[in-house]
């Protein structure tokens with residue numbers, strides 16, 4: 001009975017679930033700790049790096065956008081939402097990233113129309129000109145906590161223990177042990193010693 005119910009639930013799941021991620025089943029460039037849980041293994045045509053540390057759970061959808069993109073996730077970390085990597089996204093140890101969060105390390109298109117006018121046609125033939133696209137690595141340091149539906153844009157560093165309020169759009173660095181919120185996110189307050 002239990003077996004039949006489980007089979008039915010799995011058959012309704014829209015994406016591939018992998019409880020553990022045995023090394024032999026994934027891209028040879030991926031490096032997952034034995035006890036890491038990666039729910040959705042990205043299927044990418046690009047040569048990329050993806051490492052996940054011990055006791056970490058990655059529920060997030062991961063989109064690699066080009067060759068050389070790297071994503072590293074530390075230990076005892078939980079990542080949900082969507083990570084879009086063309087450059088580098090580095091997530092530390094003991095971090096929590098809630099549902100609906102999007103982390104993107106680039107602008108996707110040029111802000112100049114003349115430089116993005118052919119982007120859709122290029123896409124249609126599987127090409128992309130990255131030269132005019134601003135991109136910069138994102139780093140989310142140890143012990144940070146990102147609330148649901150936050151957006152973290154290119155070049156941002158969330159410092160150790162930094163907290164991003166739900167629904168924020170983060171365009172600038174978050175200092176360690178600081179809460180930010182809003183759009184664009186601003187400093188709300190610094191966490192006291194007793195809150196660390």
Ligand SMILES: CC(C)(COP(=O)(O)OP(=O)(O)OC[C@H]1O[C@@H](n2cnc3c(N)ncnc32)[C@H](O)[C@@H]1OP(=O)(O)O)[C@@H](O)C(=O)NCCC(=O)NCCS
Nearest residue numbers: 104106107108109110111134153154169171172183184185
């Ligand atoms: C709007 C955008 C393209 C501008 O990029 P940019 O020209 O490189 O802008 P910068 O990062 O230099 O930021 C310029 C200012 O706008 C602010 N800003 C940037 N993006 C912002 C956003 N999404 N919301 C609020 N403020 C924002 C920055 O804080 C900065 O403020 P300041 O002048 O007070 O310092 C970019 O920030 C963005 O939103 N990128 C995501 C694009 C996207 O949605 N791609 C998905 C696939 S199509």
